[in-house]
Amino acid sequence: MTLNSKVPEGPIKDKWISYKDKINLVNPANKRNIDIIVIGTGLAGGSAAATLAELGYNVKAFAYQDSPRRAHSIAAQGGINAAKNYMGDGDSVYRLFYDTVKGGDYRSREANVYRLAEVSGNIIDQCVAQGVPFARDYGGLLDNRSFGGVLVSRTFYAKGQTGQQLLLGAYSAMNRQIGRGKITMYNRHEMLDLVKVDGKARGIIARNLITGEIERHSAHAVVIASGGYGNVYYLSTNAMGSNATAAWKVHKKGAYFANPCFTQIHPTCIPRSGDYQSKLTLMSESLRNDGRIWVPKNMEDAVAIREGRLKPTEISEENRDYYLERRYPAFGNLVPRDVASRAAKERCDAGHGVNKTGEAVYLDFSSAIERYGKEQAKIHGIKNPSKEKITELGEAIIEEKYGNLFQMYEKIVAEDPYKTPMMIYPATHYTMGGIWVDYNLMTTVDGLYAIGEANFSDHGANRLGASALMQGLADGYFVLPYTIGDYLSNEIRTGEIPTDTPEFDAVEKEVKERLEFFINNKGTHSVDHFHKKLGKVMWEKVGMARNAKHLKEAIEEIKEIREDFWKNVKVPGKVNELNPELEKAGRVADFLELGELFAKDALERNESCGGHFREEYQTPEGEALRDDKNYAYVAAWEYTGKPSEAKLHKEELKFKDIELKTRSYK
Amino acid sequence: MNLTLLIWRQKDARDKGKMVKYQVSGISEHMSFLEMLDVLNEDLVNKNEEPVAFDHDCREGICGMCSLQINGEAHGPDRRITTCQLHMRTFKDGDTIYIEPFRSKAFPVIKDLIVDRTSFERIQQAGGFISVNTSGNTQDANGILIGKEEADMAMDSATCIGCGACVATCKNSSAMLFVSAKVSQYALLPQGRIEAKDRVKNMIHQMDLEGFGNCTNTGACEVECPKGISLENIARLNREFLKASVK
Ligand SMILES: Cc1cc2nc3c(=O)[nH]c(=O)nc-3n(C[C@H](O)[C@H](O)[C@H](O)COP(=O)(O)OP(=O)(O)OC[C@H]3O[C@@H](n4cnc5c(N)ncnc54)[C@H](O)[C@@H]3O)c2cc1C
Ligand code: SF4
Ligand code: FES
Numbered sequence: 001m002t003l004n005s006k007v008p009e010g011p012i013k014d015k016w017i018s019y020k021d022k023i024n025l026v027n028p029a030n031k032r033n034i035d036i037i038v039i040g041t042g043l044a045g046g047s048a049a050a051t052l053a054e055l056g057y058n059v060k061a062f063a064y065q066d067s068p069r070r071a072h073s074i075a076a077q078g079g080i081n082a083a084k085n086y087m088g089d090g091d092s093v094y095r096l097f098y099d100t101v102k103g104g105d106y107r108s109r110e111a112n113v114y115r116l117a118e119v120s121g122n123i124i125d126q127c128v129a130q131g132v133p134f135a136r137d138y139g140g141l142l143d144n145r146s147f148g149g150v151l152v153s154r155t156f157y158a159k160g161q162t163g164q165q166l167l168l169g170a171y172s173a174m175n176r177q178i179g180r181g182k183i184t185m186y187n188r189h190e191m192l193d194l195v196k197v198d199g200k201a202r203g204i205i206a207r208n209l210i211t212g213e214i215e216r217h218s219a220h221a222v223v224i225a226s227g228g229y230g231n232v233y234y235l236s237t238n239a240m241g242s243n244a245t246a247a248w249k250v251h252k253k254g255a256y257f258a259n260p261c262f263t264q265i266h267p268t269c270i271p272r273s274g275d276y277q278s279k280l281t282l283m284s285e286s287l288r289n290d291g292r293i294w295v296p297k298n299m300e301d302a303v304a305i306r307e308g309r310l311k312p313t314e315i316s317e318e319n320r321d322y323y324l325e326r327r328y329p330a331f332g333n334l335v336p337r338d339v340a341s342r343a344a345k346e347r348c349d350a351g352h353g354v355n356k357t358g359e360a361v362y363l364d365f366s367s368a369i370e371r372y373g374k375e376q377a378k379i380h381g382i383k384n385p386s387k388e389k390i391t392e393l394g395e396a397i398i399e400e401k402y403g404n405l406f407q408m409y410e411k412i413v414a415e416d417p418y419k420t421p422m423m424i425y426p427a428t429h430y431t432m433g434g435i436w437v438d439y440n441l442m443t444t445v446d447g448l449y450a451i452g453e454a455n456f457s458d459h460g461a462n463r464l465g466a467s468a469l470m471q472g473l474a475d476g477y478f479v480l481p482y483t484i485g486d487y488l489s490n491e492i493r494t495g496e497i498p499t500d501t502p503e504f505d506a507v508e509k510e511v512k513e514r515l516e517f518f519i520n521n522k523g524t525h526s527v528d529h530f531h532k533k534l535g536k537v538m539w540e541k542v543g544m545a546r547n548a549k550h551l552k553e554a555i556e557e558i559k560e561i562r563e564d565f566w567k568n569v570k571v572p573g574k575v576n577e578l579n580p581e582l583e584k585a586g587r588v589a590d591f592l593e594l595g596e597l598f599a600k601d602a603l604e605r606n607e608s609c610g611g612h613f614r615e616e617y618q619t620p621e622g623e624a625l626r627d628d629k630n631y632a633y634v635a636a637w638e639y640t641g642k643p644s645e646a647k648l649h650k651e652e653l654k655f656k657d658i659e660l661k662t663r664s665y666k
Numbered sequence: 667m668n669l670t671l672l673i674w675r676q677k678d679a680r681d682k683g684k685m686v687k688y689q690v691s692g693i694s695e696h697m698s699f700l701e702m703l704d705v706l707n708e709d710l711v712n713k714n715e716e717p718v719a720f721d722h723d724c725r726e727g728i729c730g731m732c733s734l735q736i737n738g739e740a741h742g743p744d745r746r747i748t749t750c751q752l753h754m755r756t757f758k759d760g761d762t763i764y765i766e767p768f769r770s771k772a773f774p775v776i777k778d779l780i781v782d783r784t785s786f787e788r789i790q791q792a793g794g795f796i797s798v799n800t801s802g803n804t805q806d807a808n809g810i811l812i813g814k815e816e817a818d819m820a821m822d823s824a825t826c827i828g829c830g831a832c833v834a835t836c837k838n839s840s841a842m843l844f845v846s847a848k849v850s851q852y853a854l855l856p857q858g859r860i861e862a863k864d865r866v867k868n869m870i871h872q873m874d875l876e877g878f879g880n881c882t883n884t885g886a887c888e889v890e891c892p893k894g895i896s897l898e899n900i901a902r903l904n905r906e907f908l909k910a911s912v913k
Contacts, residue, residue, distance in 0.1 A: 161728070580719055
């Protein structure tokens with residue numbers, strides 16, 4: 001099969017508008033007879049479910065948590081981008097488009113990104129109408145902040161809980177439709193496989209996580225909005241239950257998986273503290289607006305800090321290395337995430353890391369506290385304020401901006417970040433790769449769509465901060481509801497899809513057999529044992545810096561762990577009951593396959609771009625060296641029976657509206 | 667450190683359930699409370715015993731999935747945090763810790779420490795929204811001016827994570843704090859005023875149907891709420907309800 005991105009003709013500015021004008025519609029009476037399954041109720045799935053239900057379709061929405069409101073979008077902290085130009089600092093749809101393509105290191109599809117920028121402003125309008133309490137200034141207008149990789153302020157935020165507020169907005173829209181009977185919500189249900197009939201996505205097999213019952217659900221189209229696969233690293237900023245099962249299962253049923261190696265390692269997370277660590281906590285990128293990143297300039301100081309003989313506050317200004325400001329004067333602490341993460345690793349590898357493990361750098365707010373303090377003193381007409389007064393006033397501003405993040409940090413690390421700099425280190429955070437989709441957000445399986453973090457679409461090889469929330473809501477509120485109609489207009493005569501068919505029988509049997517296998521295996525090691533092993537290989541050999549030798553080793557090692565897993569995994573309890581270990585087993589089994597494809601993709605891509613850094617391909621200054629001649633394509637993998645034998649399809653990326661050039665933040 | 671845990675074990679909704687004693691050792695003060703339970707569970711799996719089922723997901727205090735009544739307190743002894751943010755440095759070597767599910771008639775136990783909080787869902791479905799379609803055809807976001815103070819207050823109310831600690835703490839099992847947070851958020855914003863009367867009536871009606879108790883102003887909920895949702899919200903809810911009823 002050849003890949004067809006189905007990007008409409010015409011100038012980039014008009015593509016979406018003229019395409020929408022011509023798209024096939026389904027009349028309201030017919031929508032009533034059409035069912036749509038939505039897997040996931042995060043920003044992407046939640047907004048899609050609500051909008052599709054409003055349009056009149058019958059929606060069945062699934063989430064593994066006990067409420068749609070608990071999807072991991074809830075954890076997003078910093079903000080959401082939109083090209084509103086409210087600040088009058090020169091922002092525009094084109095600039096957001098440009099920044100996103102550049103930030104993604106020229107590995108995304110122009111037309112999709114342009115559309116994203118185009119609808120971004122509408123998202124903010126919509127959310128405000130829903131009652132999302134975005135931050136405002138004293139005049140009552142919306143406030144903005146800056147995120148990495150851009151020179152304008154276009155990020156809207158609700159304190160440090162932007163994801164929460166946006167998700168609660170989508171959740172409220174869902175609730176309205178649940179109340180009206182247009183959405184049937186299946187909480188504590190996990191999709192375990194896709195059912196295809198005559199090549200079309202027609203339903204799913206799901207497990208009721210309370211009773212363990214296996215259920216069949218049918219629909220005229222299936223939408224995957226199950227989030228990212230960062231937990232393939234075991235430790236990440238994702239939720240404990242975040243998983244790749246839905247995405248991986250549809251991949252095995254014919255959906256191509258694109259750019260799995262494009263993963264974002266976020267520069268500012270709380271460093272790990274021990275082997276028992278179950279997850280890593282993000283400290284929002286918004287902190288880089290005010291925090292300055294540094295390590296001790298002198299090795300002796302770094303050693304003294306690690307050994308607890310010296311405090312960071314005792315190191316004088318000239319003995320600090322603000323390495324981002326030094327290396328990238330134009331963007332300073334606000335370089336994109338991939339650049340900031342690699343720079344932190346470089347300093348720590350060179351021996352300047354702090355924390356006992358040597359794997360941490362400082363994020364320091366003292367300059368900001370002083371700056372704000374002085375500003376406040378002026379505003380309040382305090383003459384010759386004391387140092388204490390300045391600190392007090394400055395801390396109050398920092399608290400207002402980032403209070404919940406500071407509290408979170410203090411609870412985890414037991415140190416007061418107002419008084420001593422935070423320690424941070426990069427951690428797996430987001431996956432740009434995902435299920436391949438065309439301009440309509442349809443996968444390579446007819447009637448199967450993928451939205452939000454689960455698809456590969458808009459962020460290329462590196463996502464800019466505050467753009468995932470934007471993409472999730474754009475997909476769900478404003479793109480999918482149109483494009484899916486084009487497909488469903490051919491389904492108005494189909495009628496209800498029966499579930500008592502051989503196709504459903506066959507998939508259900510497979511699902512049940514796998515669950516029984518886990519319970520009956522009675523092996524020697526817990527599921528976590530294998531997940532941690534996989535995570536270690538992924539982090540060490542397929543992490544922030546990769547090379548061919550390590551990647552080949554990783555492929556072999558992952559294979560070995562997988563074989564070991566299938567022989568020796570131990571899952572207690574029964575199938576037909578609430579059984580968290582059984583849930584984990586299925587997810588880890590899928591990660592063990594995905595991990596291998598991930599490494600294979602990284603090995604195949606002989607260039608460095610965005611989050612994918614191959615040590616063999618770098619400039620003398622250690623910057624990523626892209627190869628546009630040979631690698632300006634999306635790698636879309638087709639499953640052929642084994643991850644190692646996946647077949648590569650290339651979607652060539654053509655840059656017509658943006659000139660391909662080397663990314664520079666210097 | 668070494669600890670003795672007394673944990674509520676209950677096979678399913680019908681089982682009677684009982685407290686069971688466990689020992690854990692080698693617990694680091696830097697572990698989170700749930701990581702301590704992970705250690706216990708890993709140990710139980712290795713010994714071919716059934717691990718303890720508990721709810722959790724984000725493990726950073728925002729999804730509202732985790733619960734637990736720890737030594738009689740919802741989300742444990744520390745204030746302004748959820749169970750997943752509680753760290754073992756709060757305890758001492760040799761401590762005995764009682765771990766139970768959130769208890770309320772409206773939160774039936776599903777298994778061990780997991781309870782069913784879908785009663786909260788139904789309350790939200792009854793009125794926890796503004797009736798605006800998601801078509802994007804609304805006015806420009808800056809067309810609605812909202813004073814910083816109101817916006818900040820609405821935000822404070824909106825930070826409720828729906829965990830249910832307020833209910834578990836209340837001797838009457840009242841859900842007033844939870845309901846008042848949502849009602850307040852919308853009552854404080856011009857967008858929410860239009861449906862204010864129906865909203866408050868419908869949500870309160872559903873709350874009563876779900877079997878939550880009455881509020882007698884003990885204020886216990888505010889103390890245990892991990893997000894600092896204040897009693898002012900309940901006062902506002904009462905005012906809103908009164909306004910809606912007199913008409
Ligand atoms: C800590 C953190 C902070 C972030 N901060 C920001 C930020 O400030 N700005 C920004 O733009 N982005 C941010 N991001 C990224 C952004 O939050 C996510 O990319 C985005 O929210 C993903 O939304 P989603 O709807 O695709 O998936 P999710 O919100 O992850 O939702 C996944 C849904 O799928 C369901 N699900 C999964 N598997 C199954 C299955 N097999 N069966 C049934 N249901 C299933 C889940 O129950 C859930 O409902 C952050 C991410 C993290 C982790
Ligand atoms: S009001 Fe507080 S305690 Fe009650 S559900 Fe909301 S966050 Fe939890
Ligand atoms: S696990 Fe999400 S709040 Fe505790």
